[in-house]
Amino acid sequence: MFRPKSEQVVEFKCIRGGNGEAEMRHITDSNAELYDKGRMFNHAILAPGVSIGEHYHEGDNELFYFLSGTGVYNNNGTMVRVNPGDTAICSSGEKHSLVNDGTEPLEFIALILF
Amino acid sequence: MFRPKSEQVVEFKCIRGGNGEAEMRHITDSNAELYDKGRMFNHAILAPGVSIGEHYHEGDNELFYFLSGTGVYNNNGTMVRVNPGDTAICSSGEKHSLVNDGTEPLEFIALILF
Numbered sequence: 001m002f003r004p005k006s007e008q009v010v011e012f013k014c015i016r017g018g019n020g021e022a023e024m025r026h027i028t029d030s031n032a033e034l035y036d037k038g039r040m041f042n043h044a045i046l047a048p049g050v051s052i053g054e055h056y057h058e059g060d061n062e063l064f065y066f067l068s069g070t071g072v073y074n075n076n077g078t079m080v081r082v083n084p085g086d087t088a089i090c091s092s093g094e095k096h097s098l099v100n101d102g103t104e105p106l107e108f109i110a111l112i113l114f
Numbered sequence: 115m116f117r118p119k120s121e122q123v124v125e126f127k128c129i130r131g132g133n134g135e136a137e138m139r140h141i142t143d144s145n146a147e148l149y150d151k152g153r154m155f156n157h158a159i160l161a162p163g164v165s166i167g168e169h170y171h172e173g174d175n176e177l178f179y180f181l182s183g184t185g186v187y188n189n190n191g192t193m194v195r196v197n198p199g200d201t202a203i204c205s206s207g208e209k210h211s212l213v214n215d216g217t218e219p220l221e222f223i224a225l226i227l228f
Contacts, residue, residue, distance in 0.1 A: 001189070002187065002189045002200065002201070002203075003200065003201045005198065005199025027179045027201050027223075028177065028201070034177075035151075035174065035175045035227040037151035037227045038151070063141070063142065063147070065141045065157065075116045078116075080116050085118075085119025085139070087122070087141050088115065089142075089147055109141075109179070109223055113148060113227075114151075
């Protein structure tokens with residue numbers, strides 16, 4: 001299967017009560033494209049000031065891989081500065097959140113597996 | 115879990131008989147980090163001229179999401195030009211390969227789920 005960027009689904013939405021709307025570019029369009037092992041695989045972009053609100057994961061885990069920009073990631077209660085090339089994983093039973101406190105877009109890959 | 119880029123495992127290796135060595139930056143270090151649903155989640159970089167040889171997938175699927183550069187992707191026998199924002203999925207029973215025929219590094223996210 002090949003899907004060009006021109007056919008990519010893009011959503012802008014408030015996530016988990018965060019500030020503003022995140023841009024979510026869908027890398028996959030269905031669970032089947034994730035071999036029925038995941039429910040989300042996105043290229044996410046937070047403009048400066050945009051955030052994802054704190055939330056828990058139960059029965060799945062979410063991985064973030066940072067591509068560009070900077071921000072502050074809440075790693076199950078501990079705040080860490082994130083930069084390109086960093087990985088963050090919120091395992092089942094843990095919580096996380098993220099804010100772009102920089103001046104450039106904060107871009108990352110987000111994957112949820114269950 | 116948080117892992118900064120400074121602790122990221124990076125390999126350079128010939129893949130499936132392709133030309134040259136691909137740079138594979140490991141986003142995850144274990145199957146457990148992929149909720150035991152996958153075995154590889156990499157930020158891959160092919161320098162100009164580097165390729166991944168043709169191979170089949172059986173019992174898993176591999177997703178590529180292109181970040182930068184350009185190349186030619188063998189989509190189960192059909193050659194397609196790839197650019198940033200494109201998605202390619204090699205499902206179980208299909209084959210694929212990839213070559214950077216451009217002048218810039220070809221960067222993409224690669225994920226194998228089983």
